[in-house]
Amino acid sequence: MRFIDEYRDPDLVRKLLDAVKSLAARIGRPITLMEICGTHTHAIGRFGIRRLLPENIRLISGPGCPVCVTSISDVDRALYLAERPNVLFATFGDMLRVPGTGGRRAPMSVLSLRPWTRSPSPKPIRDERSFFWESALKRRRRPWPQRSKAPSGKD
Known part of the structure; x- marks a missing residue:
């Protein structure tokens, strides 16, 4: 399966995990990350990612993506x-x-x-x-042009 099989390679996972741990140590303070989508939350649990992370990285579940909510x-x-x-x-x-x-x-x-x-x-x-x-998650700015008001019939 694309983008999953690659991460079943123990050497690759170890390298990625070492990089995450190194970056977390350099930051040196608590880091909170939000999973937006329920699929992310499911994958994190399924593959045991939460228990592999350093203590200063905390994952919280977010509002859910438009498809989920x-x-x-x-x-x-x-x-x-x-x-x-x-x-x-x-x-x-x-x-x-x-x-x-x-x-x-x-x-x-x-x-x-x-x-x-x-x-x-x-x-x-x-x-x-x-x-x-558009559904659920609010954006700061619309990704499309605003519709103009309907013509009033006055010229």
């Missing part, structure tokens, strides 16, 4: 919008894999954005039938 009712609402005709619905790729009630998933027409993408097209979305679904 989004409620099924929010997923169902998003899928409802995404399935409407003539609707442009965009989200980050991880959210496309989250199933709704009964295992229902996003239609293939949903536009997936990479985190570094500013907009699904060069022009900002200015249509009331377009939606960008």
